[in-house]
Amino acid sequence: MLKGYFELKVFKAAWPIIFGYIPLGMACGILAQKVGFDWFQMLMMAxxxxxxxxxxIALAMIGSGSTIMPVVLTVCIVNLRHLLYALILNQYLSKESRLYKAFFAQEIVDESFAVNQNQFALDAEWNGKNALGVNIIGHSSWILANLAGLYLGNSIYIDTALVSYALIAMFIGLWSFHFLNARLVLTGILGGFLALLLSYWLTNMLNVVVATVIAAALAAFYEMRMGR
Amino acid sequence: MSYSDTLLCIFGLFVVSYIPRILPFALLGNRELPRGFRLWLQYVPTAVFGALIFTSIFGTGVDGFRFSWENKELLASIIVLPVAAATRSLPYSIISGLLAYGAAQYMLG
Structure with a gap:
């Protein structure tokens, strides 16, 4: 029954996520402890x-005495980008059941999207079970790391800046898989500059969403006009 | 926020986070997408990576950009980018990133 979900190649694809999530998830647990969360609240959140x-962001806002609505609205905006990821992954999962999709969708985050998109694009054998396996491994390691951070609290030291940079380095690595032609590279750079420019007016990662939509649209428009 | 308020808040967070995650599956399903839309989707990953990476390195206009040679994320990325482009390998990207970032921390304090 578990065949396909947790094969060796699934772990091979998922290890950078585990590697980044353990320290980062623990840092998040430490923050939750400072805010006063118990294990049940942490578990529900994770x-x-x-x-x-x-x-x-949610923990920081709760910690500084925010009411429910501002937290929910802010996180709503922050997580809008997952819509883009779901749009792309949906193309590869047309054969899967509704139940599968309902479950798969909950585990779409930057890291699981990046790894799965890449695997689907490069490996013709990569299937829905493998992809869900990556999601479950990522989600489980996040939950465990959150709880570990909550319990260990300040008794451990985590260099969050270094750990966060490991995930940025992973994104750069994943981005490099798209350096297949000049237009793909330029679209990425355009997305980057637009995100910086828009960050004067759009906060909470909304700049990332709008920049992505515009940069990809310009590239697609150019390709349509030029006919390749 | 009281204990029950935080649980209510987490439920609200679940609702607003799940909607964008499930919407494309629910609306599009197995439908064949128009060519323009497929072309657009083809460029979304590279654009979103560029946007995420640039924002992570330089910060945001609201908080003030980190355009300086003291920016450790920038210094490390100058090493990681060519490593990634040359090797197309996640392990090499991450390891070179950790080493470069660690070196930048050591030198800049």
């Missing part, structure tokens, strides 16, 4: 919100 920046 299972049902499951979002790196979303959880950090």
């Amino acid at each position: 299972v049902f919100l499951f979002a790196g920046s979303g959880q950090f």
Whole structure:
């Protein structure tokens, strides 16, 4: 029954996520402890919100005495980008059941999207079970790391800046897989500059969403006009 | 926020986070997408990576950009980018990133 979900190649694809999530998830647990969360609140947040920046922002806001609505609205905006990821992954999962999709969708985050998109694009054998395996491994390691951080609290030292950079380095590595032609590279750079420019007016990662939509649209428009 | 308020808040967070995650599956399903839309989707990953990476390195306009040679994320990325482009390998990207970032921390304090 578990065949396909947790094969060796699934772990091979998922290890950078585990590697980054253990320290980062623990840092998030430490923050939750400072805010006063117990294990049940932490577990609920890790299972049902499951979002790196979303959880950090929510915890920081709760810690500074915010009411419910501002937290929910802010995280709503922060997590809008998952819509883009779901749009892309949906193309590869047309054969899967509704139940599968309902479950798979909950575990879409930056890291699981990046790894799965890449695997689907490069490996013709990569299937829905493998992809869900990556999601489950990522989500489980996040939940465990959150709880570990909550319990260990300040008794351990985590260099969050270094750990966060490991995930940025992973994104650079994943981005490099798209350096297949000049237009793909330029679209990425355009997305980057637009995100910086838009960050004067759009906060909470909304700049990332809008920049992505515009940069990809310009590239697609150019390709349509030029006919390749 | 009281204990029950935080649980209510987490439920709200679940609802607003799950909607964008499930919407494309629910709306599009197995439908064949128009060519323009497929072309657009083809460029979304590279654009989103560029946007995420640039924002992570330089910060945001609201908080003030980190355009300086003291920016450790920038220094490390100058090493990681060519390593990634040359090797197309995640392990090499991450390891070179950790080493470069560690070196930048050591030198800049």
